Amino acid sequence: MPVPGFEHLPGTVLSEGTFTITPQEASDLERALEASPSMDGGAHPIWAYIATQRGIGVSVAELCALADFDVRDGPMLGSVEIEYDQPLQAGVPYRVTGEVVDLERKVGRRAGTFDLLTYRLAMSAPGDVAVASCTNTFVLPRREAS
Amino acid sequence: MTPVAGAILGPWTIESVSAEHMRTLATILDDPNPIHLDPAAVREMGLGDRVINQGPANLAYVMSMLTECVPGASIARLQARFNANVFGGDRVDAGAEVLAVHESESGRSLDCAIWLDVAGRGRALEGAATLRIAGGQD
Numbered sequence: 169m170p171v172p173g174f175e176h177l178p179g180t181v182l183s184e185g186t187f188t189i190t191p192q193e194a195s196d197l198e199r200a201l202e203a204s205p206s207m208d209g210g211a212h213p214i215w216a217y218i219a220t221q222r223g224i225g226v227s228v229a230e231l232c233a234l235a236d237f238d239v240r241d242g243p244m245l246g247s248v249e250i251e252y253d254q255p256l257q258a259g260v261p262y263r264v265t266g267e268v269v270d271l272e273r274k275v276g277r278r279a280g281t282f283d284l285l286t287y288r289l290a291m292s293a294p295g296d297v298a299v300a301s302c303t304n305t306f307v308l309p310r311r312e313a314s
Numbered sequence: 315m316t317p318v319a320g321a322i323l324g325p326w327t328i329e330s331v332s333a334e335h336m337r338t339l340a341t342i343l344d345d346p347n348p349i350h351l352d353p354a355a356v357r358e359m360g361l362g363d364r365v366i367n368q369g370p371a372n373l374a375y376v377m378s379m380l381t382e383c384v385p386g387a388s389i390a391r392l393q394a395r396f397n398a399n400v401f402g403g404d405r406v407d408a409g410a411e412v413l414a415v416h417e418s419e420s421g422r423s424l425d426c427a428i429w430l431d432v433a434g435r436g437r438a439l440e441g442a443a444t445l446r447i448a449g450g451q452d
Contacts, residue, residue, distance in 0.1 A: 197338075200335040201371060201374050202378075203374070203382075204378070204382055213374075213377045213381070214370055214371075217373070218370065222344050247394060247395045249391075250389075252388065252389055252390055255388060
């Protein structure tokens with residue numbers, strides 16, 4: 169069900185930004201993930217999540233604040249959906265845009281009351297070439313409402 | 315050779331999830347949450363007594379499994395739900411089952427169920443992915 173007082177939130181456009189994957193970070197990430205090194209200059213596909221999350225012009229704390237949720241109360245990443253149009257590359261200045269998709273309230277027998285904040289971020293290469301999009305859902309525990 | 319429907323991909327295994335790697339990932343993800351860095355913070359939140367791996371890292375293990383088990387494949391679409399935490403020192407196994415193979419002029423695509431299992435504790439992540447293989451010739 170919609171969250172009372174936040175019916176306006178879906179459709180809210182987030183401040184856009186840019187993000188460039190550096191070769192050093194691409195290499196550091198592969199090591200930290202114990203992944204095989206890329207042989208063709210491509211970046212690991214998880215960069216679609218990282219680049220959009222870091223590149224959008226709002227932090228996770230600011231996203232949570234849109235739903236009147238304090239990031240110190242422990243938002244949890246609940247689900248992710250990613251679509252790829254192009255392989256990701258280091259050194260490309262990607263443009264990142266986004267919007268809030270939904271804020272939904274749920275009540276679980278064990279989890280109590282929580283909200284699901286869903287937002288979509290998209291990254292594009294110069295020339296407005298679509299590269300990838302991520303639809304992320306954070307679980308926001310609402311202990312005060314339980 | 316392209317896997318056929320019913321084929322199991324993986325397991326792609328990390329024997330012991332590294333707390334040191336979580337520090338690197340915290341920097342790259344720009345995620346200062348102390349549950350990834352300090353066991354005391356995890357204890358304080360009542361979540362256990364070992365540092366907790368970043369969710370995107372768990373997803374990345376599955377992505378590595380998909381692209382390393384099917385040479386020449388790239389991920390077209392992936393959706394995943396996070397069911398449980400992965401802790402420092404856990405052994406994790408990423409796997410997939412090929413549900414369908416589609417042929418087209420531009421190549422093949424594979425629809426897969428995907429998962430990440432934690433040894434002794436069950437499924438930490440599950441979902442679905444579509445891989446594309448340009449050309450698609452065996």
